[in-house]
Amino acid sequence: MANMFGIYLKKQRKKKGLNLIELSELSGVSCAQISRIETGKRGMPKPDTLKKFSVALNLNYEDLMMRAGYLEKVTNC
8 A cells, every 4th residue: 555655646746747856845855755655665654744745745635644544535425
């Protein structure tokens, strides 16, 4: 699951036209940590790191939390 999240994060970063250094500067997360997340060499980022990514990439925080497995998608019956 961590690798799937990493692939998603990399896709979103590239979609915004950012390289690792730019995302690092915008988010306050080190280039090395971002690289490890994107390649699946690091476990799932903590919620505070996800918040930083959501702000830097202008993504929905709750969506990132669901993709990371911290929240379950709620459906109406």
